[in-house]
Amino acid sequence: MGNSIYSAALMDHNAHPDNKYDLQDATYSHDGINPSCGDEMTLKLKVNDGVIEKAAFTGHGCAVSQASADIMADLIEGETVEEARRLSGLFLGMIQGKELSDQDREDLDEAAELESISRMPARVKCAELAWRTLDGILDENGE
Amino acid sequence: MSPNAHVTDLTVNPYKADFPLLANNPELAFLDSAATAQRPAVVLDAQRRFYETMNANPLRGLYKLSVEATEAIQQARQHIARFIGAPNAKDIVLCRNTSEALNLVAFSFAPMVLRPGDEVCITIMEHHSNLVPWQQVCKRTGAKLVYMYPDKNSVITEEEMRAKIGPKTKIVAAAQVSNVLGVENDVKTMAKIAHEFDAYMVVDGAQSVPHITVDIADIDCDFFAFSGHKIFGPMGIGILWGRHELLDAMPPFLTGGEMIESVTQQGATWAPVPEKFEAGTQDAAGAYALNAAITYVESLGWGAIEAREAELAKYCIEQLSALPFIRLIGPADPAAHHGAISFNVCTVHPHDVASILDMNDVAIRAGHHCAQPLLAWMGIESCCRASVAFYNDKQDIDKLVEGLKKVWSMFNGE
Numbered sequence: 180m181g182n183s184i185y186s187a188a189l190m191d192h193n194a195h196p197d198n199k200y201d202l203q204d205a206t207y208s209h210d211g212i213n214p215s216c217g218d219e220m221t222l223k224l225k226v227n228d229g230v231i232e233k234a235a236f237t238g239h240g241c242a243v244s245q246a247s248a249d250i251m252a253d254l255i256e257g258e259t260v261e262e263a264r265r266l267s268g269l270f271l272g273m274i275q276g277k278e279l280s281d282q283d284r285e286d287l288d289e290a291a292e293l294e295s296i297s298r299m300p301a302r303v304k305c306a307e308l309a310w311r312t313l314d315g316i317l318d319e320n321g322e
Numbered sequence: 323m324s325p326n327a328h329v330t331d332l333t334v335n336p337y338k339a340d341f342p343l344l345a346n347n348p349e350l351a352f353l354d355s356a357a358t359a360q361r362p363a364v365v366l367d368a369q370r371r372f373y374e375t376m377n378a379n380p381l382r383g384l385y386k387l388s389v390e391a392t393e394a395i396q397q398a399r400q401h402i403a404r405f406i407g408a409p410n411a412k413d414i415v416l417c418r419n420t421s422e423a424l425n426l427v428a429f430s431f432a433p434m435v436l437r438p439g440d441e442v443c444i445t446i447m448e449h450h451s452n453l454v455p456w457q458q459v460c461k462r463t464g465a466k467l468v469y470m471y472p473d474k475n476s477v478i479t480e481e482e483m484r485a486k487i488g489p490k491t492k493i494v495a496a497a498q499v500s501n502v503l504g505v506e507n508d509v510k511t512m513a514k515i516a517h518e519f520d521a522y523m524v525v526d527g528a529q530s531v532p533h534i535t536v537d538i539a540d541i542d543c544d545f546f547a548f549s550g551h552k553i554f555g556p557m558g559i560g561i562l563w564g565r566h567e568l569l570d571a572m573p574p575f576l577t578g579g580e581m582i583e584s585v586t587q588q589g590a591t592w593a594p595v596p597e598k599f600e601a602g603t604q605d606a607a608g609a610y611a612l613n614a615a616i617t618y619v620e621s622l623g624w625g626a627i628e629a630r631e632a633e634l635a636k637y638c639i640e641q642l643s644a645l646p647f648i649r650l651i652g653p654a655d656p657a658a659h660h661g662a663i664s665f666n667v668c669t670v671h672p673h674d675v676a677s678i679l680d681m682n683d684v685a686i687r688a689g690h691h692c693a694q695p696l697l698a699w700m701g702i703e704s705c706c707r708a709s710v711a712f713y714n715d716k717q718d719i720d721k722l723v724e725g726l727k728k729v730w731s732m733f734n735g736e
Contacts (some may be wrong), residue, residue: 183681185674185732194733216673216689217703239703241671242733305673 198252211312248309356709423547423562438464559608
């Protein structure tokens with residue numbers, strides 16, 4: 180299944196989402212919903228001095244949304260809020276079909292592997308859910 | 323040999339050749355007819371013929387072409403009336419689709435009968451199009467929205483109807499066939515009980531008209547709505563039938579051209595039914611093509627359609643039941659299904675199921691099926707739905723089953 184969006188990385192993150200748990204000492208929490216399918220996600224962050232120390236999520240959704248959330252949490256942990264915002268902008272741009280530079284691809288790391296979803300309009304919202312929730316959490320908390 | 327043996331043999335498919343999209347895509351297993359059906363060439367030809375030979379604005383022109391266009395609409399009305407058992411073609415109102423037809427009833431008729439404290443009674447298995455308009459009119463009028471629920475066999479029993487329909491009920495609205503569970507609701511009994519309490523019965527026929535013989539005189543309902551595109555006609559044409567005296571008493575829904583009798587600077591009077599409800603230029607070509615779609619369906623015969631679809635449901639449910647990782651949603655009895663067969667793949671989200679099936683040329687619907695309250699009531703967020711029409715065959719179901727095995731092994735394989 181060469182053209183599949185279901186890459187080994189995606190399947191692995193879906194089956195074993197290391198960041199899917201209820202973060203106890205979170206500073207911020209935000210709910211995201213995908214209205215087209217009713218999938219829900221709660222994203223929690225522990226932010227200290229402008230740095231995202233921990234990111235975790237709970238909820239339910241398809242493999243694409245779950246893997247995308249897990250990959251995102253891996254990516255933004257240890258990053259500053261500004262960097263997380265920049266990465267989210269890159270990711271959402273990519274999913275909307277924007278070309279990535281080699282540097283962007285490197286910065287997005289595993290998340291860049293979800294690029295093929297940009298060619299599946301029906302699944303774009305699934306991939307975006309965690310990242311839109313991240314934008315929501317940062318907006319809501321003035322970060 | 324039974325008279326329908328030739329149509330119930332699912333290895334033989336004389337129908338696909340009639341449908342250009344299916345004929346041109348022999349690998350495609352199209353199992354989403356409950357969302358929209360495919361159209362046979364005779365319908366596409368009719369649409370083209372209208373524009374090539376009789377195109378003019380119906381109703382107002384005084385020249386031959388316009389008269390022909392008007393004729394096309396009137397003949398369509400007459401045929402549609404016969405098709406659903408309506409006594410008078412003048413009570414067939416052209417709309418865009420079932421949603422618009424039901425909104426017409428909710429906006430124009432419901433406020434005439436609803437007062438604060440009254441009740442509108444619907445079923446939990448309604449499509450949003452027969453649910454949200456009632457929520458909205460209840461909010462506007464101060465009426466209460468009451469739900470009937472099915473039993474474990476997906477049946478809304480007479481006992482349940484009698485528990486929910488009562489002296490406060492002014493309107494009962496129900497799908498004749500559920501777009502998720504595939505079951506047929508006993509709308510005839512609902513209408514009878516509604517009328518015992520002087521309430522009105524609205525039937526959503528979107529999912530019943532393509533699969534079963536419909537006779538509104540027998541149902542004895544007060545309004546009946548369906549969509550052309552689910553019965554092999556074009557998208558954008560839908561039908562509302564209403565009892566003449568009710569349509570006559572109702573104010574118009576949309577106002578403007580063609581629906582008036584006369585207009586002054588400060589006022590207007592309305593054209594008679596059905597034109598009163600048909601503001602603006604109607605989709606005459608759509609009505610003409612819907613007429614052709616109904617002619618096509620009738621040429622196949624309801625006996626043949628029902629027999630083949632029953633066989634398809636039986637084979638599909640047998641095959642799905644044999645897969646240990648499939649959980650069927652809705653009645654286990656294939657005979658209770660009319661088109662829709664819903665299910666979930668254990669541990670796999672329906673969107674992933676649909677995407678992987680799509681890679682194998684199998685088209686199904688996945689999600690909440692515009693019936694979120696039903697899914698919430700059943701305790702699920704979403705599900706998969708395969709829906710069949712007579713043009714499906716054994717190969718389509720086999721491809722679905724093969725695809726589902728692939729889904730399972732991708733998510734649970736070594």
